[in-house]
Amino acid sequence: MTAELQDLFKFLSFPSISTDPRHKTDVLDCANWVVEKLNGMGLEAMLHETPGHPIVIAKNQHDASKKTVLIYGHYDVQPADPLNLWDSPPFAPEIREGKIWARGATDNKGQMLAHVLGIEKTLAEKGELPVNLILLFEGEEEIGSPNLAPFLESHKDELKCDIIAISDTGMVAPNTGTLGYGLRGIACAEVKITGPARDLHSGLFGGAVANPATAIAQLVASLHLPDGTVAIEGFYDSVRPLEKWEREMWAKVPGVKDEDFQKVTGAPALFGEPGYNSAERTWARPTAEVNGIGGGYQGEGSKTVLPAEAFVKLSLRLVPDQEPQVILQQLKAHLEKHCPLGVKLEIELGHDGKPYACDPHSEFGKAAQRALKATFSGEPMLIREGGSIPIVQAFREILGTDTLLLGLALSDAQIHSPNESFPVENFEAGIRLNRVLLEELAK
Amino acid sequence: MTAELQDLFKFLSFPSISTDPRHKTDVLDCANWVVEKLNGMGLEAMLHETPGHPIVIAKNQHDASKKTVLIYGHYDVQPADPLNLWDSPPFAPEIREGKIWARGATDNKGQMLAHVLGIEKTLAEKGELPVNLILLFEGEEEIGSPNLAPFLESHKDELKCDIIAISDTGMVAPNTGTLGYGLRGIACAEVKITGPARDLHSGLFGGAVANPATAIAQLVASLHLPDGTVAIEGFYDSVRPLEKWEREMWAKVPGVKDEDFQKVTGAPALFGEPGYNSAERTWARPTAEVNGIGGGYQGEGSKTVLPAEAFVKLSLRLVPDQEPQVILQQLKAHLEKHCPLGVKLEIELGHDGKPYACDPHSEFGKAAQRALKATFSGEPMLIREGGSIPIVQAFREILGTDTLLLGLALSDAQIHSPNESFPVENFEAGIRLNRVLLEELAK
Known part of the structure; x- marks a missing residue:
């Protein structure tokens, strides 16, 4: 060696x-x-x-x-x-x-x-x-x-x-x-939803109180439209459009065709914002991704519990000229607006980079x-x-x-x-x- | 002793x-x-x-x-x-x-x-x-x-x-x-969503492929209407309506008033199917609950990963005359119909009881x-x-x-x-x- x-x-x-x-x-x-x-x-x-x-x-x-x-x-x-x-x-x-x-x-x-x-x-x-x-x-x-x-x-x-x-x-x-x-820049946040004071028996209490795991899922689902576009109000307002020379240059770049992304990721299909190819989606368009989600029973088998809380770790990738602090405030407003009934929402804003x-x-x-x-x-x-x-x-x-x-x-x-x-x-x-x-x- | x-x-x-x-x-x-x-x-x-x-x-x-x-x-x-x-x-x-x-x-x-x-x-x-x-x-x-x-x-x-x-x-x-x-009866299922072949860097690949944690959240969100009603097609078809004597008897039962449910659960607010009180919701109405949800990074701090998979453990509580096997098929059809694009869905039907x-x-x-x-x-x-x-x-x-x-x-x-x-x-x-x-x- x-x-x-x-x-x-x-x-x-x-x-x-x-x-x-x-x-x-x-x-x-x-x-x-x-x-x-x-x-x-x-x-x-x-x-x-x-x-x-x-x-x-x-x-x-x-x-x-x-x-x-x-x-x-x-x-x-x-x-x-x-x-x-x-x-x-x-x-x-x-x-x-x-x-x-x-x-x-x-x-x-x-x-x-x-x-x-x-x-x-x-x-x-x-x-x-x-x-x-x-x-x-x-x-x-x-x-x-x-x-x-x-x-x-x-x-x-x-x-x-x-x-x-x-x-x-x-x-x-x-x-x-x-x-x-x-x-791309980044803006991170961790969101916690709490409901009952402790995990409940889903038979004895299910139906009478909101389920924090269901609520966090509903909150996450609110972040996107079905076509993959981010649904946060104002999110795209400051996004700098792609220039013509960039799209032309990138079309020549080896290894970043859609089929290359498909192969490298191993995903069953590509999916993303309409009107852009994979290179454009990852280089010049912003995203809202779940990095981790959790709540309730995580082990083997089943446990019929209604969890007391659930969390999601989010990171938003930003592009010029989005301002992380502005975007985080938009995210916060969105989460507060879309929080389901019957639960409490806690938002911890994390690190960001322009x-x-x-x-x-x-x-x-x-x-x-x-x-x-x-x-x-x-x-x-x-x-x-x-x-x-x-x-x-x-x-x-x-x-x-x-x-x-x-x-x-x-x-x-x-x-x-x-x-x-x-x-x-x-x-x-x-x-x-x-x-x-x-x-x-x-x- | x-x-x-x-x-x-x-x-x-x-x-x-x-x-x-x-x-x-x-x-x-x-x-x-x-x-x-x-x-x-x-x-x-x-x-x-x-x-x-x-x-x-x-x-x-x-x-x-x-x-x-x-x-x-x-x-x-x-x-x-x-x-x-x-x-x-x-x-x-x-x-x-x-x-x-x-x-x-x-x-x-x-x-x-x-x-x-x-x-x-x-x-x-x-x-x-x-x-x-x-x-x-x-x-x-x-x-x-x-x-x-x-x-x-x-x-x-x-x-x-x-x-x-x-x-x-x-x-x-x-x-x-x-x-x-x-x-109430029960019908359980574990749902897994898989996407990329492995966890991906959410910066390098985010935007180009569907995120399984986002997808599982969207799938869970599809299970309910915003008012708490279960959205699975046909779910309420066989539900036996409450009889008059039952509602009258239950109104006399101590300890199961709405305020008792609120106190015992410690939830910030009660939440459930419109038109019923908490005892009726838990004794005579069916539910679809998340017992556990998970995917991606679960540890302290942040990890900017796009997870390869995510899961949810579901249990549905059933009432007369719902048939668990019929309901599980309705659930399966619902999940297949509402599975977001770009991911693979695996449904494992679990135990049930009438x-x-x-x-x-x-x-x-x-x-x-x-x-x-x-x-x-x-x-x-x-x-x-x-x-x-x-x-x-x-x-x-x-x-x-x-x-x-x-x-x-x-x-x-x-x-x-x-x-x-x-x-x-x-x-x-x-x-x-x-x-x-x-x-x-x-x-």
């Missing part, structure tokens, strides 16, 4: 699950390993405490005549459950069929470490970098980066840069350079396209992304800097799902990409 | 949860304890194996000149979860505030053992019983008695009797004799009323019950015998819920009731 892969395996072995308090120490251990790695390469790396998980910052020796490039990544990962669906343990990486299998392999440890190892190679060969480098790696991306914006605010001067690069998005097909210029779009034809955008062209085959594809990286919007608002999204994640990487993987080939390409990217951006 | 309470504490200490395969041995141990107790009293008791949990049969010496009375009970109990809501452990009974606290205290171990101990007292004092007695105690009532009907079929002659008595229903108020003459009603003014009905009058204060109340005892219908169909429901369960007993209890006073009254009941039925 190469030294690079050995580093990645070590990095992947930390169960750095940011959402789960039981893994707090694992997240910290992982951050410390990153700091050690960066210092060992000749950068000056430091761990910065936050009220949550720490942020790692590293720099080379800066020179006022060079351009300053910030590379962002995150070392935290999503939970790995359901564990029984993994073919190999999520935190014991394995290589099979040319891919590295582990939680975080693609999202984001594999992509983040490729940049680190590209920098390591350049430093080892040349002793210096063509740019002033700032590495910023956080441990809370999977929980909405609650402490990164305050950190940017308080370290604004130190983090001043000309351009930001992130590899935490999709590559449209193997060996195809992909430049992302837009992301949608993002920049111009892929800017000076730095063109440099990135050249780097992608040099690393991969053919013309780079210009796309948006369905996922959310709220921090990209924060970079723009706080640091005043645009972000280039140089994705290395394939659509079958199963990020956030069991059996996440990352091709060895993408890992190695990521290392090469970093080297030429820094050169092109320096021009 | 009295010897009777000691017996009850021992009986309650078995976690005889019939639905959970992990408790199979506990259920068997409990059955063996019952057999031992009955043999020790001078009855001839035997444990009969079934494909599930065993049935206990006991008899005295029969005499062709006496009437034959069968007393039915069940020694199995509901699951005890959520455990954290119990004030004392569910299988370590305690007496507080004049009540016995344990899973099964009321449903059905307390009531069943009261009959056994009444018989023990009569035998100890008189050496014989005024009737030919058959005790039939099963261990699968809480899972729909799947093996009792076949057992009745194969032991038809041995179980031939003139009347059946059961104490597994409600007493309308403390110290108030209650004769139940009707029960609704029941008999004439409370028959010869045995009057004998039961006399026994209740002698044991408690005032005129007995004639009621129906919202719960289901499918076996009552089986007794009628297979043995050709009617069943008297002499309930000792108070509405605040929290059966099927945490902190189930049974007043010591009801336990002692049940022992007395058995003695006078056998005398009255013998006349």
Whole structure:
């Protein structure tokens, strides 16, 4: 195994699950390993405490005549459950069929470490970098980066840069350079419905009181029209229509045809907002999704109970120019208006992040396209992304800097799902990409 | 502590949860304890194996000149979860505030053992019983008695009797004799919706495929009209309208006014089918309840996942003259018709039991009323019950015998819920009731 892969395996072995308090120490251990790695390469790396998980910052020796490039990544990962669906343990990486299998392999440890190892190679060969480098790696991306914006605010001067690069998005097909210029935003909420003071016998009391599980279902059902359109009042008011060049460009993008979505998802059929194809639906149209729903008896067999409460975890994906805080208020008003009779409604608004779009034809955008062209085959594809990286919007608002999204994640990487993987080939390409990217951006 | 309470504490200490395969041995141990107790009293008791949990049969010496009375009970109990809501452990009974606290205290171990101990007292004092007695105690009532009907079929002659008595229903108020003459039936189904082949990232794929958790919510929402009426086509076609004398009698029944239901359930408001009060809604009108719903992320915090599947456990309470098998087919047709696009629907029909009603003014009905009058204060109340005892219908169909429901369960007993209890006073009254009941039925 190469030294690079050995580093990645070590990095992947930390169960750095940011959402789960039981893994707090694992997240910290992982951050410390990153700091050690960066210092060992000749950068000056430091761990910065936050009220949550720490942020790692590293720099080379800066020179006022060079351009300053910030590379962002995150070392935290999503939970790995359901564990029984993994073919190999999520935190014991394995290589099979040319891919590295582990939680975080693609999202984001594999992509983040490729940049680190590209920098390591350049430093080892040349002793210096063509740019002033700032590495910023956080441990809370999977929980909405609650402490990164305050950190940017308080370290604004130190983090001043000309351009930001992130590899935490999709590559449209193997060996195809992909430049992302837009992301969906997100707005989360958890809704609880309570009814009787405790679980009731559904025979003795069923019929006399509202059932919270039925009520939560009715509330969820109210969120959409039968055709899949979101029914929240005002939801689409600020949605920026797709431009003609975008629809034309996206029609050329490999791997994102409807049939590709069907194959990758394994869904019995595609389904979504009328008038758009799958790429358009996921890149440029907003959604309201249930991430989890629960209430009443969850075990084997039957239990004839009328549950005391039920919950639903919602996340809304937003597109330019929807404002998360406006949308959350619209959601709240909708839920209150549609709450069934006989139950109590509790709404807890969760994390949010603004949608993002920049111009892929800017000076730095063109440099990135050249780097992608040099690393991969053919013309780079210009796309948006369905996922959310709220921090990209924060970079723009706080640091005043645009972000280039140089994705290395394939659509079958199963990020956030069991059996996440990352091709060895993408890992190695990521290392090469970093080297030429820094050169092109320096021009 | 009295010897009777000691017996009850021992009986309650078995976690005889019939639905959970992990408790199979506990259920068997409990059955063996019952057999031992009955043999020790001078009855001839035997444990009969079934494909599930065993049935206990006991008899005295029969005499062709006496009437034959069968007393039915069940020694199995509901699951005890959520455990954290119990004030004392569910299988370590305690007496507080004049009540016995344990899973099964009321449903059905307390009531069943009261009959056994009444018989023990009569035998100890008189050496014989005024009737030919058959005790039939099963261990699968809480899972729909799947093996009792076949057992009745194969032991038809041995179980031939003139009347059946059961104490597994409600007493309308403390110290108030209650004769139940009707029960709701039940029809259960578990519905699963599957979508993508695995949990998906809700950012990358949300919008392009149907969300199974949303779909199950839409399906559940389709089961009712906003006013609480069940929306399944044909559902009310065979419902027997309430008779005038029933509504008048029930208006006199203490403890079942709307305000009592509100107090006992602790619901923020009552809610149900228009045109009926709470007693009528629970005793004489059918329902469609969600017993459990689940799908996607169930843990703390958020996980932005589009779940691969979701489920709902449904139970429909039925009233005369609804036929469970007809209703289940109507339910199936409804679910198939209303299944949202883009997902797959799986319906597993579960256990069912017919609704029941008999004439409370028959010869045995009057004998039961006399026994209740002698044991408690005032005129007995004639009621129906919202719960289901499918076996009552089986007794009628297979043995050709009617069943008297002499309930000792108070509405605040929290059966099927945490902190189930049974007043010591009801336990002692049940022992007395058995003695006078056998005398009255013998006349």
